[in-house]
Amino acid sequence: MSPSPVPPHHTVVKRASTPLPVSFINLHAEGVRDVSLDIRAGEVLAFVGQENDGASHLLRTAAGLDHPRSGSVLVGGEPVRRTDDRCSWTPRDADLQPAHSLQANLALGLNKGSSASEGKAKIAELLDLAGLHRFAKLLPTDVTAEIVRRAALARALAGGPGVLLLDHPFAAVEGAARTVLHNVLQTLHRALPTTVLLATNSMEEAVRLADRVVVLGRTAAEDVTGALSIREIRDGQRKQR
Template sequence: MSETPRVRVDDISKHFEGETGPVRALDGVSFDVADGEFVCLVGPSGCGKTTLFRIIAGLESATSGAVYLDGERVEGPGPDLGLVFQEYHLFPWRTVADNVGFGLERQDVPASEREQRVDDLIEMVGLSGFGDTYPRDLSGGMKQRVALARALAVDPGLLLMDEPFGAVDAQTKKMLQSELLDIWSETGKTILFVTHDVEEAVKLADRVVVMGKNPGHIHEIVDVDIERPRSRSDDAFGTYYQRILDLIE
């Protein structure tokens, strides 16, 4: 890992006018994510996780503070940020291959290179043979694999994921978690992953950023020092799980 963080969240605050007066959604949020690191963001409902995600992604502006990606200030969405949401946001009129290749088309990548990249990514996310399929014919888990492949297609410096497995059943979720860890290991991507699921955070993350609310702030950052693959039945897993749960509650 390089000494310069891939992501620097520097003293982010977000205030807005509510029905009963000013609301402080975030106050003085700061943390770094190293190159190649997998960091999960957890916290209670209303702590500003999604607001912070949108600010890091350049989809929303902070009242004060700044976000830096590779030392450059994030001013808006760009190709260095790959976004995956709970809702799949696939284009229903485009096939799997065309959805995955969308960002490459916008970057004017030559067709032959684009097709090879798309084929490789479809294989990576376990959807070989589904390139000509439309989203309406895919399960929720398959749609999320397409969304992940599309985010990876432009080779972003940071993969930002907001509750990406929140809409699938427990069995599919477990499978997608394992597949994501495999892809992370294979690609060396930096991942910032927002979740409300403490077990998911302990299973996936190198570090867990635990947020508190009123206003949203960093409560504690927990280093998860367990070898992968991790099992809920391990004593160490249970200890981290309980520690993070206690911090949230």
């Protein structure tokens, strides 16, 4: 099945919450040390590193799934001590329920307090935004990896999170299908502004999607956009092509 285009027009979904700032303060966790970083509300920030450079652990710490060895993470000015429904975490394997349709999987992301009518309207709009209407009744095993990850992105936003944590969300998809997923994420973020933290191994992907890029390695995290703007990096990539 070839990648399906994202609809050029869509209905803007009403948000349940507003974007929240995130701060890492002198954080020491698995794979990273001495990370201090402020992410503005509504910003898209990408962590770029190799498999063991700590990006996934930073996201899991922000989600309250892992605990740092020292230091702290603030979400909306409050310390993260446990899982928090203001944050939505999407693992690299998408983690959809195989026995549920894509539409039913999206419904699992709704706030528990949503009424039946609100939930139905939100799911319909998310299906539209992610270009999933014709796949809505299918199981995850009946569609391509690209479609599964569209559904995972839409589900992650169903509850109107203040922070979206994406742990290598496109790692299993390559080529044109990966480009479609980039477009889907950008469409969703325009319609449903939230703070996005993205872990990726691809600098090209990070530059395309993020407002800022932070490179992880053996030393403390380095904000490469401090010396070189995203626009300059993008221009350089175009010239190389």
